Amino acid sequence: MQLIQPIKVQQLIDKLKDQELYVHIEQTTGAYAAHMDSSKHPASSFLTNARIRYSHGAISGNGPYRVGLKMTHGWVYSEGLTHYEDMETERLILAGHDSQGKLIVALQLSPKPF
Amino acid sequence: MMEQRILVVLPHPDDEAFGLSGTLAMHIHNGAQVTYACLTLGEMGRNMGIPPFATRVTLPAIRKMELESSCQAIGIQDLRLLGFHDKMIEFEDQNVLDTRIGELLKELNPSLVVTFYPGYSVHPDHDACGAAVIRTVGKLPASERPVVHCLAFSRDHEQAIGKPDVHYDVRAFLKQKVASIESHRSQFQAAELLGKNELSQQELEARFGTERFWTYRYPS
Ligand SMILES: [Zn+2]
Numbered sequence: 001m002q003l004i005q006p007i008k009v010q011q012l013i014d015k016l017k018d019q020e021l022y023v024h025i026e027q028t029t030g031a032y033a034a035h036m037d038s039s040k041h042p043a044s045s046f047l048t049n050a051r052i053r054y055s056h057g058a059i060s061g062n063g064p065y066r067v068g069l070k071m072t073h074g075w076v077y078s079e080g081l082t083h084y085e086d087m088e089t090e091r092l093i094l095a096g097h098d099s100q101g102k103l104i105v106a107l108q109l110s111p112k113p114f
Numbered sequence: 115m116m117e118q119r120i121l122v123v124l125p126h127p128d129d130e131a132f133g134l135s136g137t138l139a140m141h142i143h144n145g146a147q148v149t150y151a152c153l154t155l156g157e158m159g160r161n162m163g164i165p166p167f168a169t170r171v172t173l174p175a176i177r178k179m180e181l182e183s184s185c186q187a188i189g190i191q192d193l194r195l196l197g198f199h200d201k202m203i204e205f206e207d208q209n210v211l212d213t214r215i216g217e218l219l220k221e222l223n224p225s226l227v228v229t230f231y232p233g234y235s236v237h238p239d240h241d242a243c244g245a246a247v248i249r250t251v252g253k254l255p256a257s258e259r260p261v262v263h264c265l266a267f268s269r270d271h272e273q274a275i276g277k278p279d280v281h282y283d284v285r286a287f288l289k290q291k292v293a294s295i296e297s298h299r300s301q302f303q304a305a306e307l308l309g310k311n312e313l314s315q316q317e318l319e320a321r322f323g324t325e326r327f328w329t330y331r332y333p334s
Pocket residue numbers: 125126128129237240
């Protein structure tokens with residue numbers, strides 16, 4: 001994974017629009033969040049290989065970045081993204097890692113299931 | 115200054131309450147017609163009341179009613195709900211956004227437009243809303259542009275854009291302002307904000323009696 005280059009990510013977002021895709025979206029505080037700091041409220045969710053199609057999408061911010069994808073009946077949104085997989089040309093693999101390198105958030109799109 | 119017709123463009127129900135409601139009440143008292151174009155219903159808000167009385171499903175309808183009640187308290191004659199999705203303004207197709215705002219400018223021909231200062235308004239929706247308004251007004255010939263007053267409150271804003279050049283004493287309109295704030299029950303714990311033992315008139319005036327704006331300057 002490399003630090004996000006917004007122009008590269010935007011190119012992939014544009015390339016993948018208007019087609020059937022599989023999405024993986026995930027956010028987590030980590031299961032130990034409350035163990036480390038009792039004031040924290042651990043929470044997480046993920047959704048893997050749901051099928052979506054978006055007509056318009058953008059990456060925004062100055063890093064960490066935000067991504068929004070507009071679908072017919074709603075939006076996909078992700079905040080806190082820091083890294084992307086620069087070797088991928090057909091899939092978009094985005095993640096946000098905290099200062100210790102742990103994954104906080106992920107957003108992935110692919111024409112084939114993950 | 116006497117304003118004939120004012121267009122307010124803000125992204126969330128409640129954006130008008132603290133920084134603008136007194137000024138609008140004042141202009142309306144002086145005879146202005148106000149249209150408030152609210153881009154979203156604030157449906158992604160995290161405040162649901164304490165204890166929660168809203169859910170993710172009911173929040174948009176509740177916030178819509180709160181906004182209508184706030185507008186009524188201020189005296190706003192015309193509320194337009196533009197139907198964009200909360201939190202997504204920065205990702206919207208800019209043409210779609212600018213076209214809607216452009217239509218309003220054409221229809222209403224306002225002498226004053228009020229929005230957020232792009233880049234200095236903290237929430238991405240605030241910044242993107244302000245940017246769309248500035249872009250759209252900027253497409254008009256300079257002689258046809260309405261005055262644009264911006265709200266700003268990011269931590270570094272005065273370093274970048276200086277001090278606000280417009281100050282309104284809204285002490286005579288605190289009743290409307292407090293009623294606007296109290297309308298947004300799901301978002302503000304008004305009892306907490308306004309003090310359980312009721313702030314004295316003096317305390318209210320010190321806290322809410324002045325509203326400040328930056329006139330947007332287009333490069334000439
Ligand atoms: Zn807001």
